Amino acid sequence: MARVIDPYALLGLERDADDRAIRAAYRRAVKTAHPDRGGDAEEFGKLQAAYDLLKDPVRRKVYDDTGYDPQLVDPKQLKGLMMLETLVNDFILDLREPGSFDPVAAMRRKLSDDIVKTRFHILELERHRSRVRKHMDRLGRRPDTDVLGSMLRARSQSISEAIKNAEAQIEVIEEAYQMLEGYSYEMEPLEIEARAAE
Template identity: 55%
Template sequence: MTDPYEILGVDRDADEAKVKAAYRRVAKVAHPDSGGDTEAFDILQKAYGLLLDPVRRKVYDDTGYDVEFADAAELQALVLIEKLVTDAVLDERAPGSFDPVAVMQDSLSEELRKARFSKSELERHASRIGLHLERLEKQSGRDVLAHMFRARIEAISKAVAETEAKIKAAERAADMLAGYVYDVDPPPLPEAAVANIEWVETSRNRSTG
């Protein structure tokens, strides 16, 4: 994600007045009427709007992401993580008894495995259809079969593109979850071990009594 502070050329602790002054300064040059690029000016306006909104700015400062400023892969990654967070919240196990971040990471790994396998299978199907097309020839008249084979290849190509987007989003989500450490409680001792400790303590008390 592009840094809105860098776009406006202000420090992260810049107040509203400094943000507005920086926007006016940059906008004079970046505005399309002054020869600036339309797309770049649009990004400038988005950065300005983000930094003027205290809620969005706080979220960005805390997470490094903003819904309106993120690219498609980041948005899909955030949606994936939101679903994983919902699953963690609904998990009835006691906090500390398991690592929810590890569960999320495992879920993403499984999603990636499935998506990569699906992409491989789709590409294999498309290749096989292409080989059929190479051998297919219509002597005369309308070539219905070739049209249908090509339509299948086109549909598969779209499915591959969608799957690639899922893979990219899952990889981005995995990057977002990297580096977290969750403090898990040590597992409880088996009953036999507890009984043995109690027996040792009882024997010790008797010997010292």
């Protein structure tokens, strides 16, 4: 699931590598990856980010303990994390007693509902775009300027962009949902019994 760049793997290092080994591995890697030497700029950026993390003892310790560093995370995963952050804030602010409700299940439900709503929105947009295109097909054009045709084409393009954005939003929501895999929440025994009795 995690698409965080592993700085150790990227530089070909063991987890216990010292500063000298990190520096040497970085220098070897950038010889061919540097854009001035025909390398890929994106790959070079990843190497630089990995090196920056490993040479910073605090960031390295956090990465070693958590497997996470915000500068090495895939952008889509970062958006998913930001979405989860909002949901975490919601359950932290919930006034119910911890253990009396399952915040993990609540977050999953919210994300599932958001996916359904976004898919419904896409269907509505697709229907609207189809109507616009049908109007375009039936519209006779003026010989000099096609003001109405231009407006309809622009509207169709705008709707297509909105559909792409909604599809990207679904990917982010699915990423956030996937991050919740493997989590469970321990409910208070009385709450579990009360739920079973219902």
